[in-house]
Amino acid sequence: MDEQKRLLLAVVLSVVVLVGYQYFFTAPPENTNPSQEVQNREAVQSNNQANTPRVSNYTNENGSQSQAVQSRQPEPAVKDYRTISVSTPLYEIAISEHLAAVHSFALTNYRETIQENSPLKQLVPKQLVNGTLSFNLEGGTVQGLDNAVYTAGTDTAAVHLSQGEKTIVFSWMNPQGISVKKIFTFRANSFLIDCNILIQNGSDMPVNDAIVISMPGFYNDEVKKQSRFAFQGPVAYINDKYEDIAPDDIEDQDTFNGTIDWAGYTGQYFMTAVMPREPVKAKLSLSYANDIATNRFVQKMDRLDPGKQGQYEFTYYMGPKSYKLLSGYDNNLKKAINFGWFDIIAKPLLITMNTIHNFIPNYGIAIILLTILIKLVFWPLGTKSYKSMNEMKKVQPLMMELREKYKDDKQRMNQEVMGLYKTYKVNPASGCLPLLVQMPIFFALYRMLYQAIELRHAPFFGWIADLSAPDRLFSFDFTIPFMDAPAGIPVLTLLMGASFLLQQKMTPTAGDPMQAKMMMLMPIFMTVLFINFPAGLVLYMFVNNIISMGQQKYTQKKFS
Numbered sequence: 042m043d044e045q046k047r048l049l050l051a052v053v054l055s056v057v058v059l060v061g062y063q064y065f066f067t068a069p070p071e072n073t074n075p076s077q078e079v080q081n082r083e084a085v086q087s088n089n090q091a092n093t094p095r096v097s098n099y100t101n102e103n104g105s106q107s108q109a110v111q112s113r114q115p116e117p118a119v120k121d122y123r124t125i126s127v128s129t130p131l132y133e134i135a136i137s138e139h140l141a142a143v144h145s146f147a148l149t150n151y152r153e154t155i156q157e158n159s160p161l162k163q164l165v166p167k168q169l170v171n172g173t174l175s176f177n178l179e180g181g182t183v184q185g186l187d188n189a190v191y192t193a194g195t196d197t198a199a200v201h202l203s204q205g206e207k208t209i210v211f212s213w214m215n216p217q218g219i220s221v222k223k224i225f226t227f228r229a230n231s232f233l234i235d236c237n238i239l240i241q242n243g244s245d246m247p248v249n250d251a252i253v254i255s256m257p258g259f260y261n262d263e264v265k266k267q268s269r270f271a272f273q274g275p276v277a278y279i280n281d282k283y284e285d286i287a288p289d290d291i292e293d294q295d296t297f298n299g300t301i302d303w304a305g306y307t308g309q310y311f312m313t314a315v316m317p318r319e320p321v322k323a324k325l326s327l328s329y330a331n332d333i334a335t336n337r338f339v340q341k342m343d344r345l346d347p348g349k350q351g352q353y354e355f356t357y358y359m360g361p362k363s364y365k366l367l368s369g370y371d372n373n374l375k376k377a378i379n380f381g382w383f384d385i386i387a388k389p390l391l392i393t394m395n396t397i398h399n400f401i402p403n404y405g406i407a408i409i410l411l412t413i414l415i416k417l418v419f420w421p422l423g424t425k426s427y428k429s430m431n432e433m434k435k436v437q438p439l440m441m442e443l444r445e446k447y448k449d450d451k452q453r454m455n456q457e458v459m460g461l462y463k464t465y466k467v468n469p470a471s472g473c474l475p476l477l478v479q480m481p482i483f484f485a486l487y488r489m490l491y492q493a494i495e496l497r498h499a500p501f502f503g504w505i506a507d508l509s510a511p512d513r514l515f516s517f518d519f520t521i522p523f524m525d526a527p528a529g530i531p532v533l534t535l536l537m538g539a540s541f542l543l544q545q546k547m548t549p550t551a552g553d554p555m556q557a558k559m560m561m562l563m564p565i566f567m568t569v570l571f572i573n574f575p576a577g578l579v580l581y582m583f584v585n586n587i588i589s590m591g592q593q594k595y596t597q598k599k600f601s
């Protein structure tokens with residue numbers, strides 16, 4: 042096979058991979074419209090709750106909840122209950138006395154969108170009517186615990202914690218004399234929240250059961266589409282291995298056993314997790330119904346005889362999936378930053394990008410410098426490729442003569458072309474090698490840039506206000522084919538397409554006119570393909586093309 046066909050095949054295969062990857066594994070960037078998660082939750086509350094301070098006051102733009110959500114509304118508790126809010130410099134949390142579950146968790150330093158008036162990022166979607174991180178017993182041996190209304194040990198419903206730590210005890214006792222306490226400890230400078238569960242058996246029967254801590258998440262068709270690339274759903278670090286369980290797979294396997302460091306539920310940029318004080322033999326029990334996927338951490342209790350008490354210590358985490366942040370904790374939560382097949386490449390790229398950002402606080406510039414570093418690493422390989430292309434250009438006239446001479450004998454023509462390669466010591470495959478070698482780097486960088494919370498709402502300059510979203514200059518009210526909303530002028534993407542075109546003109550043309558025309562169409566195709574890619578990735582490709590053209594020009598002059 043001659044050099045032009047090999048090059049064409051390599052490019053076509055690369056495009057097929059890109060298209061397939063975009064279709065099956067990528068998703069639109071995070072919605073820039075105010076999220077439904079920050080709208081008013083219509084949980085049943087008693088009259089005296091109406092004046093209880095909340096973490097945030099939401100407005101429901103779409104009216105009442107859907108009938109499906111209303112049908113899952115819990116029965117009103119048997120007595121009035123409050124919602125206790127705790128505000129720290131990092132977050133605002135609301136814990137209901139009903140089930141002592143977290144009903145709201147708003148991050149102080151993160152917003153739903155890049156708009157100035159955007160509300161704080163909310164980690165508990167309104168669809169979770171019973172909140173998250175609720176506690177129960179697997180066998181239901183403690184009567185009434187599944188609908189318990191605790192009493193919070195604080196006179197005020199709003200606690201402000203600017204420094205140090207604060208402990209709040211939620212207490213409950215059933216008619217049989219079994220008491221349960223959930224002891225929360227909040228810290229002003231940490232997303233980690235201690236939760237010690239104390240069970241005292243004042244009944245005349247032993248309690249022999251298992252603790253269950255539930256972490257549900259909202260997972261409808263839209264979220265499912267988004268999670269094709271950046272996983273969203275139940276996760277755990279079990280048996281020294283990161284595991285994610287797609288909700289659609291829960292029907293096939295809903296139980297996982299092993300030594301669990303932590304278990305939780307993850308979104309694209311944020312996660313909720315529970316950690317036992319030490320890794321323990323436990324299990325995950327999962328379910329998925331009515332657009333709610335639930336990950337349950339289940340730990341066997343020691344037998345609790347009458348008059349005895351048991352204590353179980355846990356740490357909760359609700360916050361950003363920041364590798365730098367999670368690496369600062371003395372646990373394995375940093376394992377939650379996982380890039381799948383490309384983890385071994387993507388994680389060093391993330392660390393390098395963050396290191397650059399420590400010195401130059403602009404992630405766009407950090408991406409440019411990271412691109413330069415990657416090109417320096419592959420510089421010898423690129424030089425070899427461009428040298429091979431230059432040599433192919435020299436033998437191009439001889440190849441044209443052979444094609445014309447043996448146009449009626451394909452077998453003889455291929456033999457003569459191979460002989461030509463051997464005589465002039467030309468390897469046609471070497472010109473395609475750098476492209477194929479850099480594909481894993483491209484995919485690793487794509488996944489890193491799409492999943493790294495550092496780039497979420499991170500501006501570059503001018504119209505590029507969010508490196509994790511497609512670049513758009515202006516905003517149009519109409520739709521544009523192939524372009525995800527919001528519609529606008531993809532300036533950076535067009536510049537990248539122009540760089541592809543210039544690079545294509547520098548590449549030796551194919552002998553077959555039809556192949557040459559197809560190759561010239563590739564820049565247009567790549568521009569359309571990249572039109573919905575994150576601006577950070579488009580910036581990488583644009584800078585990569587500019588450097589590649591410079592290297593190609595230098596190599597051609599050197600070996601001419």
